[in-house]
Amino acid sequence: MDDLKYGTRNKRGDWTPKTPLKIAPIYRLPWSAAEIFAFVNGYFLPWNLAFMGLATVYWVYLTPDLETLATLSPGWVLLLLGRNALAVLIFFGAMELRLYVLRKQGNQFKYNHRWPSENKSDVFMFKSQTIDGAIRTFTTGVPIWTAYEVMILWCYANGIGAWSSLSAHPVWFVLLWLAVPIWHEFHFYCIHRPLHWPWFYKHIHSVHHNSVNPSPWSSLSMHPVEQLLFFSSSLLYLLVPAHPLFALYHLQLSGLGSIVGHIGFDKIVLGDEKLMDTHTYNHYLHHKYFEVNYGDGTVPLDKIFGTYHDGTAASDAVLEQRMKRRRDKMAARG
Ligand SMILES: [Zn+2]
Ligand SMILES: [Zn+2]
DSSP states (O other): OOGGGTEEEOTTOOEEESSOOOOOGGGSSSOOHHHHHHHHHHHHTTHHHHHHHHHHHHHHHSSOOHHHHTSOOHHHHHHHHHHHHHHHHHHHHHHIIIIIISOTTTTTTBSSSSOGGGOOOTTSGGGOHHHHHHHHIIIIIHHHHHHHHHHHHHHHHTTOSOBOOTTTOHHHHHHHHHHHHHHHHHHHHHHHHHHTSHHHIIIIIHHHHTOSSOOGGGTTOOOHHHHHHHHGGGGGGGTSOBOHHHHHHHHHHHHGGGGTTOSOBSEEEOSSSOEEEOOOHHHHHHHHHSSSOSSOSSSTHHHHHTOOOOSSHHHHHHHHHHHHHHHHHHHHHO
């Protein structure tokens, strides 16, 4: 597989896709049927469909009955914690193993020529980005995610919230399924932007940005306060009519789905001619440049507020101008 058919590699060895990033085609005129079809396809495949499938398996086989859920008890809380931890271990672990330990595709489609394991740094526990990320994921990330899940299911079992059923509102449920990733991204933008304000950045968000060259275990490597904010998008289900299956889906999308953006590779090589798009580049650029792409491009807020970076030299120039204006303003303030 020749990755130079799809991108270019600079002297250092950093690979860049040839096609610039674009915000969702729905916001770009004139509308192109082919682009919209490709977007809708990518909207569901592979991630959203996989997370909905997993949530359905959880709901049918790995969630206790209503009577059990109505009372908090260590048994079922630990079951949920265990299944979430196991899913993360398998999913993040498989990506890490394939791409970073066994290096199955070498540096093909890899944005940054360096490997995180070569960057021993004091900002990480045990000087390792991977170990630091795994510790933060399992000690606070997965427990906080599970706490939201427990609370939502407990509310459901006790009749707290606006719950409904698929048979009562089929059209609404399809719309809700379409809307969940959009809500998730909108909420993420709204918490992420303030996390870049100096005090919050220094005390909270810098933990996540220690991974300048992100890899799978960077995904949930966050300060616990950021994890609390990050998973709070699931509280939506206490406000809008939904079924608990959506809350499970949403939390998988947030928890397991956080890997999208932190894979470090543009495509996963699955066979001689088979490639899987990772949808990672947008958030990779956020880790690289910090002050761009607070969202993921499905919700066009970065475009509206002038912080969108599409990976091109033109976007580099716009960012440089923005940073210069900021430096000048700070200097003028003395
Ligand atoms: Zn990130
Ligand atoms: Zn950030």
